[in-house]
Amino acid sequence: MKVEKITKKEPPPAKRWYNDACGTALALEFVGERWSLLIIRELLLGPRRFSEIRGGLPGLSANVLTQRLQGLEAAGILTRETLPPPANVQVYALTPWGYDAEPVVMALGRWALRSPAHDPSLPFSRIALMLALRMMFHPERAGGFAGAFGFVLGKEHYGARIANGLLTVSRGALADPDAVFAGEPNAFLPALFGTTPLAEVVSWGRLAVRGDVALAAHFCTLFELPPKIA
Structure with missing residues (x-):
């Protein structure tokens, strides 16, 4: 289904935490804030509306989700798109570079699941x-x-x-x-x-x-x- 991209660009995000040329440090500048990587997770199977993203992340407020979406868009990780009529709603979608984060998300998840602290009774989107x-x-x-x-x-x-x-x-x-x-x-x-x-x-x-x-x-x-x- 063809979508219309919203072309408005946010200013690039200011450097927040690190003064380090390592790629890992730069990655944390993009996705190190709370919820950012989980927002990417929620988009790995395709575009989603604001309410759908929030529904998959219990405890995430609308205000914080808005801030994180703006930051990920400014970093070039996701874009806003408008679905064609009759839907005519705004969705968020990963850019090709954003989709490249999937192996990172998967590897990080496999690594963490080895911890005895993993609790499968917690909410699971x-x-x-x-x-x-x-x-x-x-x-x-x-x-x-x-x-x-x-x-x-x-x-x-x-x-x-x-x-x-x-x-x-x-x-x-x-x-x-x-x-x-x-x-x-x-x-x-x-x-x-x-x-x-x-x-x-x-x-x-x-x-x-x-x-x-x-x-x-x-x-x-x-x-x-x-x-x-x-």
Whole structure:
């Protein structure tokens, strides 16, 4: 869908914290403020409206979100766009350079999940769940496996496909899923990243599966959290 870019430019952000030529220091100038990197996370599967970004980040105020969006736009990490009629609403989208941050976000997440301090009972956004599939996927377990899986997360739809040892995830409903999961993100965690069989998780009543349940159960075995540090 074609979108119209909003061309107004904010002034470049002032240097805030570091006097250091290292690229890591410069990266922290761009995304080191609280919420900035999580805003990028929420945009990694495509443009989102202001309310959608805020909905995925409990505790983030509208005022702070506005400030962070302005800073990320000024740094060239995201842009504002207007969807064509009939939607005609403003959305925020990562620039090509902004999308280049995905490996950083994923690697940082995998690294942090090794900490015993990780608490899977805390709120977990819908985008975070779909990105966690990428993060925790073990391609060596998927040899010969293929399937398409829909995810109904509240009113939002997502999809995941596995073929030839590769996993892709996307926003929007799939036309031809082999199985469909329905529930809120935290309900998926015991089946996808723990040791609880899918059938047992479904019996708890917070997660539903329709379609090829056996294939869905096999799908869940392709993911695993990294080992905790000693």
